[in-house]
Amino acid sequence: MPDAAGFDEFYQGSRQRLLGFVYLLTNDLVEAQDVVQEAYMKAWQHWSSIDRYDDPEAWLRVVANRIAVSRWRRLRNRARAYLRHGPDDPVPAPSVDTIAVVEALRRLPEEQRTAIGLHYLLGLPVADVARETGVPLGTVKARLHRGRAALATHLALDPAPHSTEAADV
Template sequence: MGRSADFDAFYDATSRRVLHQLYALTGDLEQARQCTQEAYARAWRQWPAVSAATSPEAWVRTTAWRLAPGRRIAVKRPAKRPSTRAARTPGGGSADLVAALRKLPERQRYAIVARLIAGAAVADIATETGASVATVENRLAKARATLARILPDDTAVLTGGHRV
């Protein structure tokens, strides 16, 4: 396959999943769409290097997350009630879960979304974030504990049947 066909296949296989992950990270569907679109545009421009990466999908997810405007500020503000628009999540995800994720500190939120929604291994998250495996495990434990307190039992299930 040529460069274009390889990228097209990658985009088709991953773009919806990355959009869902970005929505879970940002809590804003339009922002998630814009950041995801720009991350894929950057991946296209750098496709030879991106396609050689250990996980091109992780590269796109990390790039999209770094593009999210005000992501640090959003963590410090109290979470807003989901609007009617926010409640319509990609793939029918839970607005309650997204609101709960927004209450986590940024690094915990990234770790839990990458692990439980994206299915990334702890070692891969450590590489993506420049943290040690022990630090990522600690962030995951804290995120799970916080989410368990915030979410009622019936909404504590994440993608793939993982309990928080």
Template sequence: MTEDEFDLFYTAAYPRLVGQLYALTGDYAEAQDVVQEAFVRAWDRRVSVLDGNRPPEAWIRTVAHRLAMSRWRRARHWWELVRGESAPRPAPEPSPDHVALVAALRRLPEAQRTAIVLHHLCDLSVEQTAAETGVAVGTIKARLSRGRTALAAHLAEDTHPTEEARV
């Protein structure tokens, strides 16, 4: 389609399309904007769109309608944010047990902590934990055993502080 043919097509189709989109959106200025944007996109793709099998006016109407819907969704989302309707809800505070567990895990050596987290919290088998960390199965078993022992001691300290810590 040449420039002159596009100009003739634009002149003939623009008022019709604006009227159709105005009926869909209920906003005349919005209808003008989305139809204009659809024509710009059609111009950029004039070889495939305007010379293709589908009627070009139908393609432009579809693009304009999708643009209008997209703008409407963005406006609705913005309005919900402004009104605070879709504001993220605050996460609940962690329980004291969770805080104690995280603090005790932090006190473990990294290798033991990794083995315990992968095996007990991520539900990986000993073999999967070994493959994930790149060490032998026996090493993982030892890290788990030592880590559980140390973790139990740290958790016991946090629950029953020593006499010195109370003073």
């Protein structure tokens, strides 16, 4: 178990100097605070050996410097990759129809919405929907039927089925 009192004293006596040093390296206060925090975490993990060093603060500065450089390199490599590959393709906005369906789905009770999502969006058979939701098969069929009817009303569609699907569900 590390000497908590010794570490606390070390921390109190060195934190401002270390933060100032790392701030000079990074020119970013938030980044410097993150680096200092990580360096002190490493110091705490190894405190039982670090506290015997002639100059534990020197060890801490080296560690903080390495952490700052490592973070800078990661950022630089990410920027290079971005320049090399370019930005991601823009995601198209949802269509007016998609927005209308989502708004109509939001108006359904949760049980109907869940049944419709599992069956129609994920393609699960009715029996699997019943097993996953923990309700009888007939309940799932009723929820799907009522959900479709409510969606048709919300979307001002003809609620009559256009296929034999209603018999299957």
